[in-house]
Amino acid sequence: MEKISSDELINWWLEKYHNTNVDKILKENPEWEKNPEEHTREFYKKYEVTEEQHDEWHKWAISTIAKKYKWSKEYARKQFAFPYLNVAPSIKTMKITL
Numbered sequence: 418m419e420k421i422s423s424d425e426l427i428n429w430w431l432e433k434y435h436n437t438n439v440d441k442i443l444k445e446n447p448e449w450e451k452n453p454e455e456h457t458r459e460f461y462k463k464y465e466v467t468e469e470q471h472d473e474w475h476k477w478a479i480s481t482i483a484k485k486y487k488w489s490k491e492y493a494r495k496q497f498a499f500p501y502l503n504v505a506p507s508i509k510t511m512k513i514t515l
Contacts, residue, residue, distance in 0.1 A: 426504040461507040
């Protein structure tokens with residue numbers, strides 16, 4: 418059975434909300450590819466999404482995982498808990514000024 422790659426999960430939200438993908442970003446930022454662990458925070462900050470966009474992506478991811486592995490959505494949701502931490506987009510925070 419073909420696995421779902423991290424890039425596939427990340428590219429969905431990058432392409433939909435930022436009109437780019439992992440390959441393009443690494444070409445534009447070669448230092449990110451050489452030392453990805455040093456640039457993870459910068460990457461996720463630069464490509465944040467809204468909460469609604471995150472929720473749309475999450476729904477898509479669960480559905481895709483369930484279909485690909487022939488799992489129930491509930492089981493897919495449980496199995497996706499840890500991989501989610503590595504592939505989910507950051508959510509933009511609202512800045513409130515008084």
